[in-house]
Each structure stands twice: as C-alpha cells, then as structure tokens.
Amino acid sequence: MACALVLPLTFSSTASDSPPTRLIPAPLTDHPGNVFLLGDRVSIPVPEGLPRTELTWRLSDDTGVQRDSGVLPAERPARLALPDLGIGWYRVEIVGPDLQPLHATTAAVLAPLRSPTPLDSPISLDAAISWFAHDDPIRQEQFANLAALAGVNWLRDRLRWREIQPERDRLADQTSYDSAAAIQHRAGLRVLQVFHDTPPWAREPNTPGGRFATDLRAVHRFTTAMARRFRGRVQAWEPWNEANVESFGAHTVDEMCSWQKAAWLGFKAGDPNLIIGWNVTAAVPTPQHTEGIRANEVARYFDTYNIHTYDWFHEYDRLWSPARAATAGKPLWITEADRGMKHLNNPPDYDLPWPGERLKAEALIQEYACSLAAGAAQHFHFILGHYHEPNGVQFGLLRRDLTPRPAYVALAAVGRILAGARPLGRWHPGQDVTVLAFRARPDGEEADLLVIWAEHPVDWESRGRHLTDNPLPGDLPVTASYDYLGRDCPAGLPARIGSAPYFVKLAANAARQLPVVPLETQPNAQPQPPPAAPTDVCPLVLQILWPTAQRKKVTDLPWSEGHAYTFKPGESTAARVVAYNFGPTTARGTLTADGLPSGWTFRLATSEVQLAPGERRELQATFLAAPVSTESDADGWLRLRGDFGSLGSAVVAFRCVKE
DSSP: OOOOOOOOOOOHHHHHSOOOOOOOOOTTTOOOGGGTTTSSSSEOOTTTTTTTTOEEEEOTTTSEEEEEEEEEEEOOOEEEEOOOOOSEEEEEEEOOOOOOEEEEEEEEOOOOOSOOOOOOOEEEEEEOHHHTTTTTTTHHHHHHHHHHHHTTEEEEEOOOOHHHHHHHBBSSSSSSSHHHHHHHHHHEEEEEBBBBOGGGGOOOTTOOTTSSOOOOHHHHHHHHHHHTTTTTTOOOOOOSOOOSGGGGOOHHHHHHHHHHHHHHHHHHHHTTEEEBBBOOBOOOOHHHHHHHHHHHTOOOGGEEEEEESSOOOGGGGHHHHHHHHTTSSEEEEEEEOEEEEEEEEOOTOOOOOHHHHHHHHHHHHHHHHHHTTEEEEEEEOOSSSOOOOSSSOOOOOOOOSSSBBBBHHHHHHHHHHTTTTTEEEEOOSSSSSEEEEEEOOOGGGOEEEEEEEEOOOGGGGTTTTOOOOOOOOOHHHHHHHTTTTSOOOOOOOOOOEEESSSEEEEEGGGGSSSSSSSGGSSTOOOOOOTTOOOOOOOOOOEEEOOOOOOOEEESSSSSSOOOEEEEEOOOOOOEEEEEOSSSSEEEEEEEEEEETTEEEEEEEEEEEEEETOOOOEEEEEEEOOOOSGGGGGGGEEEEEEOGGGGOOEEEEEEEEEOO
C-alpha cells in the first residue's frame, strides 16, 4: 500500500529563538515557597482563619531542634518576621494557648550563587512545569525561579501531543507549553521536553493513546513542527517516555528504534541544532535491550542515550553496564531518578515521615554523586513539584504550596557545589564509606571536590544509623567543606561520618593524594561503541507490524521489563514490513533478511521497493520457525536490511520468542 506525501504543519510564533541568557538568579519579590537567600530578611505569610487571640510561633531546623520562638499578636500582621537565619531548612509552627498546633509550614535559606550555573553542569532536574502549572503562567514562573535558585542546568518538562495538535492538519494556538517554554527560557534554563501520547486522529482503531502512532509519518511531521515552534526555547527532546514498559505502551525494541529514527529525522529537519535523546528506557537495563539497540543500528539517530532509574544509588555502576554499552559513545542522560519513600497518607499534604524527610535529603546527594561516577553526563532528579502516586510514594521536593522539603535545600547544595562536575574517580576505604572525587566549579572556582558519606547498602527503614571514623588524612589540603544542606563547616569534617554526605573542597589536583581509582580503569566504566557503527544517516526507515495477539512481556533481569514478538514453531505468521522515505528524493532499494537463526525463514512478497519523497509502502511477509530443538532456537533476532544505494542502508531488527 502506498501513501502520498503530506504537507508540513505551520505555526506563527514571535517568541525569541535566541539561546537562554544564563544570569545569577534572584528570588521573586514575594518569595514563593518561603525560599530566601542568605542575607535576605526572612518573613512568611500568616495564614487566614487563625483564632483572634495571642498565639505562639516556634521555629525548628533540620535536626528537629527548636531554634527560636515568639508571640503572634491578636492583631495579625500580613507576614511573620523571623530572626536572621543561616543556610538551611526550617519548620515553623503556630500553636494555640493549649500548645496544640494550629498551622505548620516550611522555609529555606539558600546560599546565593556567586556565578551563573555553567552550561555544561550535569546537575539537572525533572520539573514538569507545564503539567504542575497547566495554563498558569504565574505558577510556571514560580517553579522556574525555584529551580534556577537551586543552580540546576536543564529542566525536563512534559507535553501532550493531543493538546498541541488536536487535529491532523491544525496546531493549537498559544498553549500552556508555549508559556512554560518561554518562562523557562527567560529564567536562563535549558529545557528537555518529552511527550508520550498519540492523539485520537493518529491512532489505529481500538488502539490506546499510550501507544505509538502506527504511521510513522505522523510523528515525523509532528516533530518537525515542534522543532520549528519551540526553536531556541526547547534545546532537547525525548520522543516518548519509557516506551518499553506497559504503562507507556509495552513497545518492542524494534518499535522503539523505528519510532526513534522517524522522530529524529523530523526534529533535525525542523532544527538541526536540537539535542535528540533516545526515547528513554525505564527499569533495569538489560543486555538483550542493548542487543536490540545495536542490531537496529539506531545510535546514529540519537544524540544522547537516556534511561530512568529508581534503584539504590550504590548499584548504579553495576546495573548501568548494558546502558553504557548501548550509548555507542554518546552521552548517557539519566532523565528520571529517585528512590521512592512511603508518605504518611495524610491528605492533602502526603508528607514524608520524620526522619524520612532528612534521609531523602541526604540520599539526593548520594544519588547525584553516584550517577556522575557511573557515567551519567546529565542527571535529572524526579521531581520538583508535589507528586505522590497511588502506591503511597511521595516524590516531590516541594509541598503543595511550593514550600520546601529538606531535599530541595540539598538539591541547591548539589547545584552550587557540584556545578560543572566531572568525575575523577572513587575510593572505598572500607566500613561502607564512599568517597567520590570530581573536578568541579563550586561558586565559579575550579577545584577538586570530594563527596564523602558512610552508609550500609540497606533500605529506608535501616538507613541513617551507621557511623564510622572519617578516613580522610589530616594533611589533606582542604580549602573548604560543606554539609549536606550546603552550610560551611568552619571546623572541618567531624571525626565520625554517617549517611549525611559532606562536600570537601581541595586545592587543585589534590585528589590524586588519595588512593582514588580513576574511572577509566574500572570495568565497564566507559561506554563501548558497537563494532563498525555506520556514520551516515539514512532517510529511509523500516518498520515491522506483527499481529497484536502475538506479543509477550519478557523479564530478562529482575525488575527489568521488555516486550517481544511470539511464534509457534512450525506455524507461519503473516507480518507486514513498512518502508518510509523521509528524504527529498525518490528512493529505490532491495530488502533482504540476514542473520536468521537456524531453522527460521522470513519471506517477502517482493524484495524490490521504490518510494517517492514522503511515501509509505507496506509489503507482505511470512515468518516461519522450525520446531524448537534447543533453548537458543526459542529466542532470537531477525534483521531486515534495505540497501538504498547512495541514500544508505535502512535496518530493522526484531526479537521473536517461542510462545
């Protein structure tokens, strides 16, 4: 079946397409979320509805120790002035004459950035501003400002395809996504955008919106339009979210690769300067998934290889070996990461228990440091806004009213002190102590930087109980040290350390005085490109359409998830091969199947194909596997290659497993 070329979508926009201007951020006038910088006069709004009598306020810090108290007069001021506060996280309670709490809120004092966040800093954040503040530009600006104050480089946002392209031939006018992108751009933030829905007009009958559009021209056309619409305001895209898991479509790796190629070609047609990430894989990376990435020769069609992780941080280096192998030398981006903690089930706040709030703040620093040491070029913690899931887990760094949890203050410490960080190596001196060394630019000054903590590899209920001797030598040339909330430690590190990480700033090149193991000497620490990876990009894309009923979930490693096609040995399967031409010239080529496992056959009705620019053509095919005699016969890869002469080679490879 052949289909004609469709015209591109157009959208008129007067928004700036110039790069974001990276300045030193200042809080908004009204200090949303009660977030202040050191030296600001700290005051918080007094809530309405309190009894009209004299009340008491109490101020405590992250250790739970009361720091101050005072009287709130019956004649209510609009704001309650607090004493001069140092860097940190604070809880303010207002209590009645019977000392029963009437109101509680939180506040934060951050160290001001002394220099703009470097454009190469790996400290980034999933913020989803378009969703948390949908059609609310004022709140979008508040989220963007709080992120900028924390010193992050990139923000990850969310976009619904069905909202911005409600009809096949029409883009919506100004949307929440346009205002959010413009606001983040003005705040000097770089934006990574992602979408993971298919609008009704682009779906096959009875197909859910959480699956890819079957006709890849729809995503090619859409991504071209989005690249043009958000040019300069959105610098990077992921063309789907967690496509390998059931929550987001249960796609096979070949489907992900074909989709990636069409989307990459569309984005680059609209703006060749965009960074296009892999359509982000979730759960534990597996060698089988990496095998599919390599077999489909898709590395030419992503600029960064993106994954998500919700595993414990001490496992990152071991677990990510298949992901590093899949990068083909491209940067590894972790665009969602956290380790979920159960909330108190106290609606509508769904707060974390204490000391869980403090443990999450400590763990956030471990998460970023371990990720960079395991090979991540960018790390995005999940998530800025108040967000809890039906499984009882709270993820948000901020509460419903944007007031901070301690982990937000820890993020600001990471953003400032690990600005521009690049890993130098690691040292495990025993007693479950971790020392990670970086070259970073804290406060704009290049230095060697250590992150050190002591913790057993245990779950939340057992964390925060380990203390051991500080292993750093006394003659180490330390120029500054900071605790987990970014506070100066003028007396240096304590003699005993625990789960709360410390940042240790050293004189230049001083980290080499420690027995730090350089990362390049550690097994699997550096990504290895696939053999003979082609460097040209072919505008032809191949796609397999397998019968819907013949699909299977596969779990190649514990906590991993993938999907493959199934077959019954000795029974033929009718499939379709679809070829697309996203180039400007007519393409002629020959399709052949190679690398077939023993006893497998794959026959096309015709092997010759000709496609005009923008054309889509379906070819009938038949797959047959002989009766299985060994375990290897029950699981294998089939690769179909199209040779299109000077236009290059198009490949699709798919996995089949015995039903």
